[in-house]
Amino acid sequence: MHLSYSAIIEILGTIAFAISGAFSAMQKRLDLFGVLVIAFITAIGGGTLRDVLIGNTPVTWMRDVTTPSVILAATIITILFKRYVKNLKVTLFLFDALGLGLFTVIGIQKGLAAGLNQGVCIALGTITGCFGGVLRDILLNLKPVLFHKEIYATACIAGGICYIIGLSLLQQQYAETLSVIVICAVRILAVKYNWKLPVV
Amino acid sequence: MHLSYSAIIEILGTIAFAISGAFSAMQKRLDLFGVLVIAFITAIGGGTLRDVLIGNTPVTWMRDVTTPSVILAATIITILFKRYVKNLKVTLFLFDALGLGLFTVIGIQKGLAAGLNQGVCIALGTITGCFGGVLRDILLNLKPVLFHKEIYATACIAGGICYIIGLSLLQQQYAETLSVIVICAVRILAVKYNWKLPVV
């Protein structure tokens, strides 16, 4: 199997989201199966909602077992090495930001391929990036991260706008890279400097 | 763009639902983006679930940017004029009832167009009318309005039955109007006189 650069990053993003889901579930003292389910939903939630909304069914993870296999492996490793992985918080956060960026770009691309309006595509990319985390929080009975933390979805929107503008000026792979960098940078800076949107 | 009477009312309903979502989110002290997301979900939730259940994808709001534009504008205006809009509670409630009625009829029509059973169509109309509010409440961690307030979904079911019966006796636009009036009237009377279904 030849893996493109983009596919490799998507796998890294999937791993990061799976690990983040597994951690949240372990903190809530779920059993083994619960941890696996939450890891799975966190990693595939966004892409699944995207596919359902645009009618791209059976949804992607059902047609390509790479994603389920990666999630299963990532979750088992997280459970086995939980002491060690805990010390990788910064690494995990960076993976999560990278995953957020990549998933957003993939969502936008699928929207454009379906002939949707550019603003709608940015919304679709944001859904792809964020919805897994929202589902995780609803299932664990937490207030969805989307609605109480430092800038999160806004990073996806900013990166999405850069991607759409970038596409009209640059080759696709440069627009992709630019967009992922913008999303990661906004997200990382938002956490570092505690950027928040105003409460109205 | 020529707007039919029905399209105008649908836009008014969308505005009412968006404003109602924005208000609930502001009361929960969400940030700017959170308010926008909740407004959006409240306004498009019902139609989106309906489209997904009957396989009408990409879902409607992705193919016609009128709805997202209207929601965006309504939310921004709500945020800017929040003091003023608060004093419009009765007007908002009437818009909300009107939106509930119109969305229910639209849902039933899409079900009939898909060749579904009439009882199923009434369920589909009720889902279209009510689900946005249910999603809003789940995301804001409130007990869903559907399950604790005065008569709500029951108004949709009553209006839906009137629509199905009306179709066999009247021209379509009269059946539509009758059904919307019934839903609005039941809803308004239920709130005015605190009608509740029995708890079992």
Place this chain on the structure above:
Amino acid sequence: MHLSYSAIIEILGTIAFAISGAFSAMQKRLDLFGVLVIAFITAIGGGTLRDVLIGNTPVTWMRDVTTPSVILAATIITILFKRYVKNLKVTLFLFDALGLGLFTVIGIQKGLAAGLNQGVCIALGTITGCFGGVLRDILLNLKPVLFHKEIYATACIAGGICYIIGLSLLQQQYAETLSVIVICAVRILAVKYNWKLPVV
């Protein structure tokens, strides 16, 4: 209407799930309509998500009114005879286990018919069996049963693996029966002996 053995058991499973949903809703003091909605969602939630994920739309319960009719009847009877039905707890639990088993097998079969990977089909069967209960718990603001009780979804996975292996060794109806028995047996023994998966 000629009903196959499988269709009869599916109806029994639907009844069991509807009754279980109606009971949970009555314990939460919902009104008449709320009880009906929760009964409905508990009974059709799993199959609906399955159909949406594989693109089998309009979803099954919209095309065949047997299921809605059965749920309506089961809920009304539950409400009317609530004192009596309460004394049938063991019977209900057995129906629920039977429903879980049958719904899981039906989910796997629909996945195989759609040409999906066997592991994905087991996941799809588990979703079909369990998701109605998860939705019920989210709507009633309970911690999802999936994540805090004795073995539940794990029974579906065990039975699903038996079904896939059984298909390569036995005739389809024997593999079906074996799988349903395994799921019921694991579920019943798990409750009887308080089997739990380890918390990690």
